[in-house]
Amino acid sequence: MVLLIIVLVVWFLSALVMTLSILFHSSKGTGLSDIIAGQVYSNISGTSIIEKNLDRITIISAVVFLVSILVLVLIYPQGAIVSS
Numbered sequence: 001m002v003l004l005i006i007v008l009v010v011w012f013l014s015a016l017v018m019t020l021s022i023l024f025h026s027s028k029g030t031g032l033s034d035i036i037a038g039q040v041y042s043n044i045s046g047t048s049i050i051e052k053n054l055d056r057i058t059i060i061s062a063v064v065f066l067v068s069i070l071v072l073v074l075i076y077p078q079g080a081i082v083s084s
Helices: 002-024 032-037 047-075
Strands: none
């Protein structure tokens, strides 16, 4: 039961981080980052560094999300969690 809680917490946190990192990507001036920061990102010379870090965070959280789902599938193949 403890393993289930740990995997579910990791799954939830990775989904949250992945969603937020996708929203913070700027794409043609319509991203959440443009709403929050406005012109700050366009004036910073290291914008590509910010985007690269967001890409890394998105990829890592997506991999963690998929691995946690695979662990859940392996632990509970029928999808039913029965307490003994």
